[in-house]
Amino acid sequence: MAVRDADVTERERMDVVVGSILLAGVLVSLTLVAAGVAWHWMREGNPRFDYTLAGTTVFQFLVADVRALADGELRPRLLLNLGIAVLVLTPYLRVLASVVYFAVVEHDLKYTLFTGFVLATLTYTLLR
Amino acid sequence: MSVALVLAVAFVAGLIGAMSGMGGGVVLIPVLTLLGVDIKHAIAVSIVSVIATSSGSASAYVRDHLTNLKVAMFLEMFTMLGALAGAAITVVSGTRVLFLLFGCVLLVSWAVLWFRRREQWSPVAEQDAFSRWLELEWRYPDAATGRTVEYRATRAWLGGPLMFGAGVVAGLLGIGAGALKVLIHDLVMGMPPKVSTTTSNLIIGVTALAGTSVYLSAGLIDPGLAAPVILGVTVGAFLGTRILVRLSNEAVRRVFLCVLGVLGVEMIVRGLRGGS
Numbered sequence: 001m002a003v004r005d006a007d008v009t010e011r012e013r014m015d016v017v018v019g020s021i022l023l024a025g026v027l028v029s030l031t032l033v034a035a036g037v038a039w040h041w042m043r044e045g046n047p048r049f050d051y052t053l054a055g056t057t058v059f060q061f062l063v064a065d066v067r068a069l070a071d072g073e074l075r076p077r078l079l080l081n082l083g084i085a086v087l088v089l090t091p092y093l094r095v096l097a098s099v100v101y102f103a104v105v106e107h108d109l110k111y112t113l114f115t116g117f118v119l120a121t122l123t124y125t126l127l128r
Numbered sequence: 129m130s131v132a133l134v135l136a137v138a139f140v141a142g143l144i145g146a147m148s149g150m151g152g153g154v155v156l157i158p159v160l161t162l163l164g165v166d167i168k169h170a171i172a173v174s175i176v177s178v179i180a181t182s183s184g185s186a187s188a189y190v191r192d193h194l195t196n197l198k199v200a201m202f203l204e205m206f207t208m209l210g211a212l213a214g215a216a217i218t219v220v221s222g223t224r225v226l227f228l229l230f231g232c233v234l235l236v237s238w239a240v241l242w243f244r245r246r247e248q249w250s251p252v253a254e255q256d257a258f259s260r261w262l263e264l265e266w267r268y269p270d271a272a273t274g275r276t277v278e279y280r281a282t283r284a285w286l287g288g289p290l291m292f293g294a295g296v297v298a299g300l301l302g303i304g305a306g307a308l309k310v311l312i313h314d315l316v317m318g319m320p321p322k323v324s325t326t327t328s329n330l331i332i333g334v335t336a337l338a339g340t341s342v343y344l345s346a347g348l349i350d351p352g353l354a355a356p357v358i359l360g361v362t363v364g365a366f367l368g369t370r371i372l373v374r375l376s377n378e379a380v381r382r383v384f385l386c387v388l389g390v391l392g393v394e395m396i397v398r399g400l401r402g403g404s
Contacts, residue, residue: 011266012193014197015190018197018330019186019189019191020187022190023183023184023187026183026187026362030180030362033355033358037131037359046131047131047132047355047356048131049351049355050352051351051352052351053344053347053349053350055346055347056345056347057341057344057345077351080351083358084176084349087179087358088344090179091333091336091337092337094183094334098197102201110262111198111201114201115201117205118204118205118208118334122338122341125212128341128345
């Protein structure tokens with residue numbers, strides 16, 4: 001079995017990058033959701049959100065949220081939406097980082113294509 | 129339905145899911161439907177929470193170098209496509225079918241857990257040409273012995289298509305379907321148990337994302353339900369992995385077998401009665 005030490009260091013570094021993206025994404029998302037619920041609770045006296053996300057794509061959803069944020073419309077609902085969007089984008093960013101790693105660091109065409117295919121498909125479904 | 133009740137249910141589901149290694153969805157979805165949530169909405173909200181629990185635990189495993197990134201990258205092509213197909217089927221199918229399928233998956237999981245072999249692993253001697261081409265040999269640090277264990281994963285040509293099936297189940301029913309993925313890693317690809325569970329966790333994130341995007345564009349994700357479910361399941365799963373260390377495996381397994389059996393039969397009965 002030929003596992004070279006040079007490969008190990010590169011891939012262990014990649015492990016740390018992937019792990020950190022996942023951890024940061026989940027923590028940020030949970031904080032936003034919790035803050036949204038707490039704020040809504042204080043303002044309305046009820047922690048239950050009552051609105052729908054009717055047939056939207058993740059990117060439309062994100063763009064609408066960021067636009068609302070830019071307009072200074074910070075509301076509990078916006079925090080919850082952002083929390084869900086960050087959560088959904090967490091594995092997406094992990095795949096994006098993997099494509100960059102295999103293409104730029106490893107120069108591994110095979111795995112660049114594999115991860116690129118996953119990224120392209122996910123991008124398509126998130127935009128559709 | 130009160131937020132506190134959903135939060136409590138999600139917390140318990142996350143706790144049991146993490147302790148049994150089956151994920152929160154298998155408990156969450158049946159209980160939510162018992163509380164009056166439509167099964168499609170329960171499935172959709174569950175798969176969003178699966179992103180949180182799988183990414184949370186995967187983050188620790190990946191940084192401990194237990195995960196095989198190449199195996200994950202290769203297999204997630206298949207689970208992702210499966211999840212897209214599965215979720216698209218759920219969006220158009222009747223609730224009755226979903227109850228029956230969910231019940232069947234619970235009972236199959238019950239059987240897998242019941243007959244699960246001991247955690248034995250013997251290294252694969254011969255790797256096939258395709259798996260060699262995919263460079264699926266790697267190593268992981270074994271905490272028990274303090275040594276680095278080298279291994280090679282094999283039969284990727286079979287593991288890939290089977291993973292498509294695991295992805296369909298995940299997308300269709302809004303669960304991680306980790307049990308199926310681990311089974312494929314163990315039995316088909318000959319991966320060591322530690323690597324097989326941790327790699328499955330990483331793959332589940334992408335599988336759940338694919339399912340989520342379908343449910344989101346179908347308008348099935350209810351934010352009012354999603355908020356307490358995401359919070360409850362994640363906190364429950366976080367505590368569950370810590371409690372697990374102090375409890376005997378056998379006790380956890382017995383409790384979980386009972387829960388799984390009861391919920392499985394109950395879902396099938398409701399499916400037969402017309403799915404409500």
